[in-house]
Amino acid sequence: MSGKKDKNKKLHVGCGENNINGWINADLQSNIADIELDARKTFPFRKNSISYIYNEHFIEHLTKNEGVFFLSECYRILKPNGILRISTPNLRWLAMRYLNKELIAIGGWKPKSPCDMFNEAMKLWGHQYVYDEDQLTFALMNAGFKNVYPCKYKESKDKNLDSIENRPFNNELIYEAVK
Numbered sequence: 001m002s003g004k005k006d007k008n009k010k011l012h013v014g015c016g017e018n019n020i021n022g023w024i025n026a027d028l029q030s031n032i033a034d035i036e037l038d039a040r041k042t043f044p045f046r047k048n049s050i051s052y053i054y055n056e057h058f059i060e061h062l063t064k065n066e067g068v069f070f071l072s073e074c075y076r077i078l079k080p081n082g083i084l085r086i087s088t089p090n091l092r093w094l095a096m097r098y099l100n101k102e103l104i105a106i107g108g109w110k111p112k113s114p115c116d117m118f119n120e121a122m123k124l125w126g127h128q129y130v131y132d133e134d135q136l137t138f139a140l141m142n143a144g145f146k147n148v149y150p151c152k153y154k155e156s157k158d159k160n161l162d163s164i165e166n167r168p169f170n171n172e173l174i175y176e177a178v179k
Helices: 064-077 091-099 114-123 133-142
Strands: 010-013 024-027 050-056 078-088 147-150 173-178
Touching: 010 064, 050 064, 064 078, 064 133, 078 133, 091 114, 133 147, 133 173
Parallel strands: 010 024, 010 050, 050 078
Antiparallel strands: 078 173, 147 173
């Protein structure tokens, strides 16, 4: 991070090994994070102090209640009109693949059956609660966000969030929520 003050502070939660230049990269278990952050606890930021928050493949690693708390903390620390961008696996898309008996293989992951695929997608990587469009929208609105909308992969109305995804696209839900 640069030493100069940035009026548009940007927080990348659950950064893992993906450090985004110009952002405060936060994670509980990363060697490259700028700060250690347990997203299940109160964030070490003042109310209305952050302009942007981004997380990719993170919220699904929290339980439903932890996810509710996480979203409320994002809302609390975002400035008015600040934006939260979330990318997370899409439960409905995955369920449709299962119901249609379609197998999906991503990277080195090659499930043996549709049943294995669905179960592994839910739990293999420590997923605790996987969202569909309705539940994610409800959770964001319930946290206080006034404008919640889906986005296309690597596309945003805001240049600070455009092309931010690091992972290949696998039909994830990508949403932005404005405080």
